[in-house]
Amino acid sequence: MSLVETHALRKYFPAGTGFVSRLFADKKVHAVDGVDLTIDRGQTMGLVGESGCGKSTLGNLLLRIHDPTEGTIRFNGTDITALSGSELRPYRSEMQMMFQNPQNSLNPKHTVGKILRKAIEFHDVAHGDKATELARQYLTEVGLRPEHVDRYPHEFSGGQQQRIAIARALSVDPEFIVLDEPVSALDVSVQAKILSLIEDLKNEYDLTLLFITHDLNVVRHVCDEVSVMYLGEIVENASTEDLFNDPYHPYTRALFDSITLPEPGELSSGGIQGETPSPIDPPSGCRFRTRCPDAVAECETVNPELVERERDTSAETRDTACHLYDPLDR
Amino acid sequence: MMSVLQVDGLHTYFDTENGIVRAVEGVDFSIEPGEIVGLVGESGSGKSVTASSIMNLVERPGRIAEGTVRYDGQDVFDLSKSELQDLRGGEISMVFQDPMNAFNPTQTVGRQLHDVLRTHRNGAVHPVKRILGLDHDEDCKEAVVEMLDAVGIPNPEARYSDYPHEFSGGMIQRAMVGMALLCDPKLVLADEPTTGLDVSIERQILELFNDLVEELNTAVLWITHDLSVVAKLCDRVVVMYAGKVMEVGPTDVVLSDPANPYTEALLDSIPRYDRPDEEIRVIEGDVPDPLNRPDGCRFADRCPKVHERCHDAHPPQYELGDREVACYLAEEGTK
Amino acid sequence: MSEQERSYTNVKWRVYRRVRSDTIAKIGAVVVIISLLLAVFSIVDDFLLNGLIIETLLHDPYQLNPDNRLAPPSLSHPFGTDEQGRDILARVIYGTRTSIVVGVGSVLFAAIVGVSLGIITAYYGGLVDDVGMRAMDVLLAFPAILLAIALLASLGRGFTSIILALGIAYIPSFARVTRSKALSVKSDEYVTAAEVIGYPTRDVLIDEILPNCFTPIIVQATFTLAVAIIAEAGLSFLGLGIEPPTPTWGIMLAGAQQYITSAWWYSLFPGLAIMLTVLGYNLLGDSIRDALDPQTGDGERRL
Numbered sequence: 015m016s017l018v019e020t021h022a023l024r025k026y027f028p029a030g031t032g033f034v035s036r037l038f039a040d041k042k043v044h045a046v047d048g049v050d051l052t053i054d055r056g057q058t059m060g061l062v063g064e065s066g067c068g069k070s071t072l073g074n075l076l077l078r079i080h081d082p083t084e085g086t087i088r089f090n091g092t093d094i095t096a097l098s099g100s101e102l103r104p105y106r107s108e109m110q111m112m113f114q115n116p117q118n119s120l121n122p123k124h125t126v127g128k129i130l131r132k133a134i135e136f137h138d139v140a141h142g143d144k145a146t147e148l149a150r151q152y153l154t155e156v157g158l159r160p161e162h163v164d165r166y167p168h169e170f171s172g173g174q175q176q177r178i179a180i181a182r183a184l185s186v187d188p189e190f191i192v193l194d195e196p197v198s199a200l201d202v203s204v205q206a207k208i209l210s211l212i213e214d215l216k217n218e219y220d221l222t223l224l225f226i227t228h229d230l231n232v233v234r235h236v237c238d239e240v241s242v243m244y245l246g247e248i249v250e251n252a253s254t255e256d257l258f259n260d261p262y263h264p265y266t267r268a269l270f271d272s273i274t275l276p277e278p279g280e281l282s283s284g285g286i287q288g289e290t291p292s293p294i295d296p297p298s299g300c301r302f303r304t305r306c307p308d309a310v311a312e313c314e315t316v317n318p319e320l321v322e323r324e325r326d327t328s329a330e331t332r333d334t335a336c337h338l339y340d341p342l343d344r
Numbered sequence: 345m346m347s348v349l350q351v352d353g354l355h356t357y358f359d360t361e362n363g364i365v366r367a368v369e370g371v372d373f374s375i376e377p378g379e380i381v382g383l384v385g386e387s388g389s390g391k392s393v394t395a396s397s398i399m400n401l402v403e404r405p406g407r408i409a410e411g412t413v414r415y416d417g418q419d420v421f422d423l424s425k426s427e428l429q430d431l432r433g434g435e436i437s438m439v440f441q442d443p444m445n446a447f448n449p450t451q452t453v454g455r456q457l458h459d460v461l462r463t464h465r466n467g468a469v470h471p472v473k474r475i476l477g478l479d480h481d482e483d484c485k486e487a488v489v490e491m492l493d494a495v496g497i498p499n500p501e502a503r504y505s506d507y508p509h510e511f512s513g514g515m516i517q518r519a520m521v522g523m524a525l526l527c528d529p530k531l532v533l534a535d536e537p538t539t540g541l542d543v544s545i546e547r548q549i550l551e552l553f554n555d556l557v558e559e560l561n562t563a564v565l566w567i568t569h570d571l572s573v574v575a576k577l578c579d580r581v582v583v584m585y586a587g588k589v590m591e592v593g594p595t596d597v598v599l600s601d602p603a604n605p606y607t608e609a610l611l612d613s614i615p616r617y618d619r620p621d622e623e624i625r626v627i628e629g630d631v632p633d634p635l636n637r638p639d640g641c642r643f644a645d646r647c648p649k650v651h652e653r654c655h656d657a658h659p660p661q662y663e664l665g666d667r668e669v670a671c672y673l674a675e676e677g678t679k
Numbered sequence: 680m681s682e683q684e685r686s687y688t689n690v691k692w693r694v695y696r697r698v699r700s701d702t703i704a705k706i707g708a709v710v711v712i713i714s715l716l717l718a719v720f721s722i723v724d725d726f727l728l729n730g731l732i733i734e735t736l737l738h739d740p741y742q743l744n745p746d747n748r749l750a751p752p753s754l755s756h757p758f759g760t761d762e763q764g765r766d767i768l769a770r771v772i773y774g775t776r777t778s779i780v781v782g783v784g785s786v787l788f789a790a791i792v793g794v795s796l797g798i799i800t801a802y803y804g805g806l807v808d809d810v811g812m813r814a815m816d817v818l819l820a821f822p823a824i825l826l827a828i829a830l831l832a833s834l835g836r837g838f839t840s841i842i843l844a845l846g847i848a849y850i851p852s853f854a855r856v857t858r859s860k861a862l863s864v865k866s867d868e869y870v871t872a873a874e875v876i877g878y879p880t881r882d883v884l885i886d887e888i889l890p891n892c893f894t895p896i897i898v899q900a901t902f903t904l905a906v907a908i909i910a911e912a913g914l915s916f917l918g919l920g921i922e923p924p925t926p927t928w929g930i931m932l933a934g935a936q937q938y939i940t941s942a943w944w945y946s947l948f949p950g951l952a953i954m955l956t957v958l959g960y961n962l963l964g965d966s967i968r969d970a971l972d973p974q975t976g977d978g979e980r981r982l
Contacts, residue, residue, distance in 0.1 A: 201569060202569070202571075202610065203609070203613045203626075205613070207627075209624060229615075234616075255620075268544070269544070270617075272546075272547050274543065274572035277572075277575055278575050279596075281550060281551055281554065285548070286544040
């Protein structure tokens with residue numbers, strides 16, 4: 015059963031920030047442009063793409079940090095798209111987030127104990143001494159020591175700060191956590207520890223995760239399913255194993271060609287040429303056509319939908335948005 | 345042949361109220377002409393401090409406590425301020441992680457490159473002349489346009505008069521590379537120049553560096569935390585940990601058969617899409633506190649192959665084939 | 680906590696250490712403390728004790744003594760007397776009260792209004808920001824002192840009026856300083872994290888954003904205090920501020936104007952009092968700014 019579901023979700027930002035450009039907001043950044051995403055309960059969904067593709071905005075939309083321009087978001091069957099701040103509050107404890115910058119995601123003026131206790135008491139998980147006790151417990155859970163409650167965030171290393179951020183997210187007992195590049199700012203040896211901690215906690219607390227990242231190596235190890243995003247749209251969606259064994263969409267293939275490994279040798283040829291077009295004025299038709307080696311005439315006029323498509327050479331079908339593959343007749 | 349850069353016994357300390365932070369504790373390596381050397385380490389390893397020490401850019405409370413840095417046989421620490429400045433602009437140039445900040449936002453990119461080249465060729469001009477644009481040199485402009493073209497900026501004539509914010513992240517980094525190579529330097533110091541870029545753009549920059557460096561025979565010191573970048577780009581690699589060099593050698597040998605357990609652990613902790621079934625290795629413990637480092641091998645407390653003697657003193661560099669390894673395990677290989 | 684850890688977290692601790700290690704800051708701090716003590720003393724003495732202490736030690740600052748007009752400094756009148764024969768030292772001491780009360784009062788008023796405005800405009804952005812900041816621009820379009828004069832003209836004279844007038848004139852500086860800091864704090868991820876947890880907006884503003892904006896506000900407050908002291912003296916000098924016979928440095932200077940050639944002590948001592956106090960607050964403000972500014976680093980010493 016799906017826990018989080020979006021339908022035709024869109025988010026446009028005004029392109030300028032000044033007074034005048036807001037009044038005459040004709041230019042808009044198409045950050046998220048018609049996304050249907052389904053995350054099943056208990057799943058770790060990977061959301062990958064290059065910077066500016068809208069993956070972070072999508073994560074923020076799911077948690078209603080931004081209000082969507084169009085479309086719907088369902089959480090656990092309920093439409094939460096239009097809920098107001100106070101109506102949303104019960105859902106807040108169900109959905110949490112973890113951020114990229116460890117030193118930036120914890121309020122420097124609060125002790126770790128206060129950060130955790132405040133969240134616990136606010137959502138009525140526990141109060142008073144019990145809340146403190148719970149805060150200590152969560153710190154132990156993420157591999158820190160209970161006496162760390164009295165310390166300030168800057169007294170910890172980057173990896174430890176990310177652990178505290180995890181503890182804060184866990185402390186309200188959520189079902190769903192959006193992880194926005196949670197390990198990108200960390201050293202590799204620390205990254206490995208945080209990844210294994212996330213894995214352990216996911217199993218222990220039956221969490222559903224949306225793992226936003228640009229690092230495909232990490233995705234392979236962490237995610238069950240992957241959605242690939244390009245210029246505000248999802249272009250391919252498949253189970254991690256299928257996707258890595260056989261990427262369909264030319265963009266996915268190009269992304270895979272760009273993955274680097276610590277293996278000596280020349281740079282292999284391939285990779286994506288050119289740069290991502292501006293999201294203010296995205297290309298007509300398929301958005302990847304300007305960089306796609308396989309583009310045909312149809313790509314210029316019709317934007318392919320993300321539907322199940324079949325491939326001649328394989329029996330398998332796959333959700334992908336590309337004219338190279340024929341949609342499955344339903 | 346004389347090395348372009350020769351670093352010997354470099355120690356850089358920071359005097360803080362709580363004691364001396366030994367950021368760099370005895371680093372030796374050299375760079376030959378036309379060679380790309382990767383300086384790899386995690387945060388706190390001392391790689392960035394090593395880089396600023398090489399340029400003699402360490403600021404108080406930091407100080408270079410010991411060691412020499414020879415550039416073309418000349419001790420960098422003996423140079424006067426103005427000699428050092430000449431060196432930095434011309435023969436040694438730098439590429440930074442954040443090119444947007446490295447360019448002056450109020451001047452066109454072309455103009456900034458032009459000024460660098462002009463100053464290098466004809467010496468400094470009077471600032472009033474510069475402001476009035478009287479220092480314009482058609483030859484320099486031509487050379488700059490050529491360079492912009494060489495670093496793969498499309499339509500270089502037109503981009504010459506664009507401001508930094510009109511460039512995309514990838515393009516401005518290309519322009520930065522162009523600026524670094526403009527005066528035909530013998531050595532380029534590149535400090536995490538591709539960190540923060542998308543993989544596809546990173547790859548384009550790496551390709552660019554590979555081609556240009558080969559063509560110009562420039563030596564490069566590439567500072568990074570990313571071993572996959574080193575693997576594709578560098579001829580040799582220097583692995584640092586907690587202020588010490590752990591292993592130095594040809595990239596292909598070091599990465600395919602690491603001799604220092606730290607290098608090995610670091611390699612194993614990188615997730616790889618082609619090995620989905622292999623667990624990502626976790627290095628237990630934390631990087632030692634720079635104020636209170638162990639007396640023995642810096643990595644001893646976290647090393648799976650630790651011996652008794654590792655706790656007594658940090659191992660010297662043992663020669664092992666064509667590399668040097670700071671680990672007692674490598675001692676047997678010295679004969 | 681070790682000393683190093685405290686030095687990071689605790690703003691007060693950082694300022695304290697800075698002031699202790701820096702001679703200039705020490706001078707500033709001493710002046711500020713003396714001025715505060717004198718202000719408290721004169722309030723207590725005047726209102727609770729009816730001038731008992733100052734009368735015993737010196738003279739009653741309100742006591743007219745026509746026989747002893749414009750007496751030069753002597754043992755019994757160390758700063759001399761004014762044209763009504765009142766003791767200048769006693770009046771300078773009592774004048775501290777006016778300066779400090781008006782300074783602190785107007786800064787508090789300006790800070791409370793300005794900081795709230797700055798945080799709210801920064802957080803909501805959009806139309807709220809446009810309207811709020813344009814309003815500040817309008818206020819800023821008038822020189823602060825002119826604005827205060829205009830406000831005083833409509834509010835009438837007296838303590839409350841001058842505090843309000845100066846307070847309103849200084850709102851924009853606090854609003855702007857707070858807004859620019861709050862804009863950067865707002866984009867920090869812990870603020871988003873607080874929103875994700877669901878804290879009400881009021882909570883996010885007060886508990887997450889405000890404490891992280893304190894540094895520039897504190898600095899702004901010390902400098903504005905110095906400016907307010909000068910402004911109060913100026914307004915009183917012009918006869919717009921506090922009503923006589925309340926002793927204030929400004930009124931004393933106004934009175935001293937005609938005797939400047941014949942009785943130098945009359946203008947010198949109130950003038951010195953203003954200068955020293957303002958200098959003290961500025962010196963302290965400078966050091967606080969240096970101590971709190973991560974870019975200048977707090978290991979450095981100036982002297």
